[in-house]
Amino acid sequence: MGKTRLPQKIGILTAGGDCPGINAAIRGVGKTAIVKYGMKVIGISDGFSGLIHKEYMELTEHSLSGILTLGGTILGTSREKPFKSEGKPKNELRKPILIKEHYEQLGLDCLVCIGGNGTMKTAYMLSQNGLNVVGIPKTIDNDIWGTDITFGFDSAVNIATEAIDRLHSTANSHKRIMVIEIMGHNAGWLALYSGMAGGGDVILIPEIAHDEDVIMKYLAKRANDNKPYSIVVVAEGIKVPENEESPGRYFARKIQSVTGLETRETVLGYIQRGGTPSPMDRVLASRFGAAAANLIAQGKYGKMVAHRNGSISSIDLSEVAGKVKLVEANDPMVLQAREMGTCFGRC
Numbered sequence: 039m040g041k042t043r044l045p046q047k048i049g050i051l052t053a054g055g056d057c058p059g060i061n062a063a064i065r066g067v068g069k070t071a072i073v074k075y076g077m078k079v080i081g082i083s084d085g086f087s088g089l090i091h092k093e094y095m096e097l098t099e100h101s102l103s104g105i106l107t108l109g110g111t112i113l114g115t116s117r118e119k120p121f122k123s124e125g126k127p128k129n130e131l132r133k134p135i136l137i138k139e140h141y142e143q144l145g146l147d148c149l150v151c152i153g154g155n156g157t158m159k160t161a162y163m164l165s166q167n168g169l170n171v172v173g174i175p176k177t178i179d180n181d182i183w184g185t186d187i188t189f190g191f192d193s194a195v196n197i198a199t200e201a202i203d204r205l206h207s208t209a210n211s212h213k214r215i216m217v218i219e220i221m222g223h224n225a226g227w228l229a230l231y232s233g234m235a236g237g238g239d240v241i242l243i244p245e246i247a248h249d250e251d252v253i254m255k256y257l258a259k260r261a262n263d264n265k266p267y268s269i270v271v272v273a274e275g276i277k278v279p280e281n282e283e284s285p286g287r288y289f290a291r292k293i294q295s296v297t298g299l300e301t302r303e304t305v306l307g308y309i310q311r312g313g314t315p316s317p318m319d320r321v322l323a324s325r326f327g328a329a330a331a332n333l334i335a336q337g338k339y340g341k342m343v344a345h346r347n348g349s350i351s352s353i354d355l356s357e358v359a360g361k362v363k364l365v366e367a368n369d370p371m372v373l374q375a376r377e378m379g380t381c382f383g384r385c
């Protein structure tokens with residue numbers, strides 16, 4: 039039997055919203071591929087758009103040095119979805135074909151896709167089109183199916199928690215209600231973790247339908263019980279009446295008008311995604327990167343690296359694609375917070 043050829047050249051791309059830890063993951067894959075396996079590594083610019091336009095750079099041990107602690111992504115990113123063709127002009131339909139052509143022209147043995155849910159779906163579709171693909175899950179939202187945790191999340195929890203901590207003292211001084219809107223897309227993980235870590239009195243997440251009346255009564259009771267202030271943590275994905283510009287602003291206005299309590303809002307925004315990764319994210323991203331390189335060396339494609347039950351493993355992209363990991367309404371964290379008196383907007 040002839041020996042199977044070890045993959046010699048791989049491409050790495052980063053797609054979707056950026057988050058802390060992406061560069062640590064690029065470094066993890068790249069260094070392992072170069073140092074352990076002697077592969078050539080190229081970095082594709084700006085997500086899938088870089089493969090459509092054949093824009094890339096060579097990554098060497100030297101160029102991968104010094105990026106571990108950097109926020110953002112040295113490769114650039116975009117929200118290009120090459121398979122989304124509905125209502126698009128004809129030339130757009132060629133994108134998956136161009137990607138395959140350029141993958142072959144570049145002589146890639148595998149494409150590493152670092153991204154969130156959308157990226158994992160595209161990665162899966164590319165693998166169905168015959169490309170060798172390995173996915174690495176990243177997002178501050180922590181909503182990727184098949185992994186207990188994504189890198190970016192821990193850094194974002196730290197940032198959001200610090201913001202909530204800082205709101206406590208100003209809320210106390212002015213005896214105000216402080217509403218803080220936290221990112222997370224349609225998932226409540228970031229609001230739940232930072233809300234619990236920051237001692238939010240009310241935590242509203244998309245997975246738990248809220249009743250405004252319950253929230254107003256809860257806040258009014260706190261004021262009557264001589265609690266000088268309250269902190270309301272609102273996930274950006276919760277449902278509010280149409281045409282309201284942001285759930286945080288909506289709630290701040292509503293609380294003040296219904297309860298008469300002075301209320302202010304903070305929409306934390308992109309600060310949650312920027313800057314240097316936390317030590318936990320650096321470690322997780324590096325380990326995901328190394329695991330991806332090891333999968334490639336073993337010829338195990340069509341997979342996403344994952345962190346499950348305390349260890350690094352992998353899962354088929356077919357199982358991940360098209361799914362979202364949301365908070366269960368009876369998640370132990372939710373139940374424990376409720377037992378401490380935290381209001382989730384429902385009796």
Ligand code: F6P
Pocket residue numbers: 055117154177178179221222223274311
């Ligand atoms: O997925 C990460 C995330 O930051 C979400 O929390 C947020 O809803 C979204 O990206 C914002 O996306 P954009 O960068 O396109 O504004």
